[in-house]
Amino acid sequence: MSGRGSRRGGAAVLVGGALVALVVLMALLSFLWTPHDPTLVDARVRLQGPSPAYWLGTDRFGRDLVSQLMVGARTTVYVGLVAVGIAALVGVPLGVLAAMAPRWLGELLMRANDLLLAFPALLLAVMLAAVLGAGTGVAMVAIGVSTVPSFARVVRAGSLQVLRSDFVLAARAAGRRPWGVAVRHVLPNVAGLVIVQASVAFAIAVLAEAALSFLGFGTPPPTPSWGRMLQESQSLLFTDPRLAVVPGVAVAAAVLGFNLLGDGLRDRLDPRLEARR
Amino acid sequence: MNEPAISVQDVVREYRRPRTSLTGPTPVVRALRGVSLEVGRGERFGLVGESGSGKSTLLRIVAALDTPTSGRVQVLGRDVSGVPERRLGFLRRSLQLVLQDPRSSLDPRMRVGDVVAEPLVAQKLPGRRERVREVLAEVGLPAEAAERYPHQFSGGQRQRISIARALAPRPQILVADEPVSALDVSVRAQVLNLLTDLVQRHGLTLLLVSHDLAVVRHMCQQVAVMQDGQLVETGPAEQLWERPQHPYTRRLVESAPDLRRALDRLP
Secondary structure, eight states: OHHHHHHTTHHHHHHHHHHHHHHHHHHHHHHHOOSSOTTOOOGGGTTOOOOSSSTTOBOTTOOBHHHHHHHHHHHHHHHHHHHHHHHHHHHHHHHHHHHHSOHHHHHHHHHHHHHHHHSOHHHHHHHHHHHHOSSHHHHHHHHHHHHHHHHHHHHHHHHHHHHTSHHHHHHHHTTOOHHHHIIIIIHHHHHHHHHHHHHHHHHHHHHHHHHHHHHTSSSOTTSOOHHHHHHHHGGGTTTOTHHHHHHHHHHHHHHHHHHHHHHHHHHHHOHHHHHHO | OOSOSEEEEEEEEEEEOOOSSSSSOOOEEEEEEEEEEEEOTTOEEEEEOOTTSSHHHHHHHHTTSSOOSEEEEEETTEEOTTOOGGGOHHHHHHEEEEOSOHHHHSOTTSOHHHHHHHHHHHTTOSOHHHHHHHHHHHTTOOGGGGGSOGGGSOHHHHHHHHHHHHHTTOOSEEEEESTTTTSOHHHHHHHHHHHHHHHHHTTOEEEEEESOHHHHHHHOSEEEEEETTEEEEEEEHHHHHHSOOSHHHHHHHHHSOOHHHHHHTOO
């Protein structure tokens, strides 16, 4: 029984986990060591191809691509963590509240939530950036806020299911108040859903951060970011596609990694599937 | 102190279904249509009926987990329906629940020790650790069980955990909703005997809900038969079994397996 359960989603978790670990390790390593200074402009080595000194070559300012990629991973992980953190910190309590509140209040919260969900995340980010100015902080908040509704929705659905269960009935009969039910029963039982959602949201955040930086609303120069590397490669797309391919592959790998991890974890942690085991 | 343990007076429970058309009225389902019964202190009372007859609804209302549309419910002489939760402390201490399926009535993410201690924690009762060990022993589980999770136990053992949780706050009244119908036939008798034992040893009042007249006859002194949200017959268990008056009761008696009757029918 448990043998089958532990194998379910195994490959996805493994591959996804490996990709995610690669990105995180790259980001961590960049604090200690990079092959070159990622922001060092050197006109003598402009647009070089891969070589022993520059593993993936240099961009049109002569900056090392590997070093930029590594420090860019830092930005990606940082923005993802904070954005997902904001989304979970606001979305999870909101979802539990909407599930436990009187019906009319729950419905009201969820309709407001739908309204926010229908609003494109990128548009919100661009609006915020226009009002507050471009920057990593604004990007994180914008991505975080626009991810709140998806957390609230998933958590509410999961919470409703938990609240209908017999063990909540038994807890109420034992004298548990709503707060106790929420903390001791609802939260532990939706934790799996939250982890899965966080993983998927992380993928979305990585993509959104790249998109914002590409549009010039995200991380400002000179801090390296994958999105800005893509943007800078744009004008040289036909003469030197390598400049677009390198950060492009990095973004794709990170997004794929988090999505695979999320899907694999969903298969493992979904309480509905678990109940059927 | 002569008031009954549980008194249900003319309780009606109606549910509103979602509207089926925009202009039409919302359809109303009447789960209970004026039910009255009394369970004396120390009495073992059985409530029989098929699924959908309103047994479980009545049980939830008695445990103040649902509110009747009209009517009055008293436990140990105090009103429980329509009373805010913060004034139901006496009920939570004196009345405990054993539900049908121990796979769903035990939180899968909680250790057995925490499950059993839940009424004690929720009601801030002292001496948790010792009490948990005591009640686990009473239902025939080792003290180490407290460290494990519900899924590591068999169905019968899980129902014992559920019974231990109900006993933990030393209640006077035990309400059991089909306590063995989700269990393997082979362990049903064990769990029923344990329940009977505990009820007698602690002098508990028992309200047992079941679709199985044979189970109720085995455990209860008084029986009420329920059909479509109404009580159709009430009386001592043996009398109901031997001389059922209402046609529905007769049908229930006939459908219950009984060795002697089966032998009588042999040529």
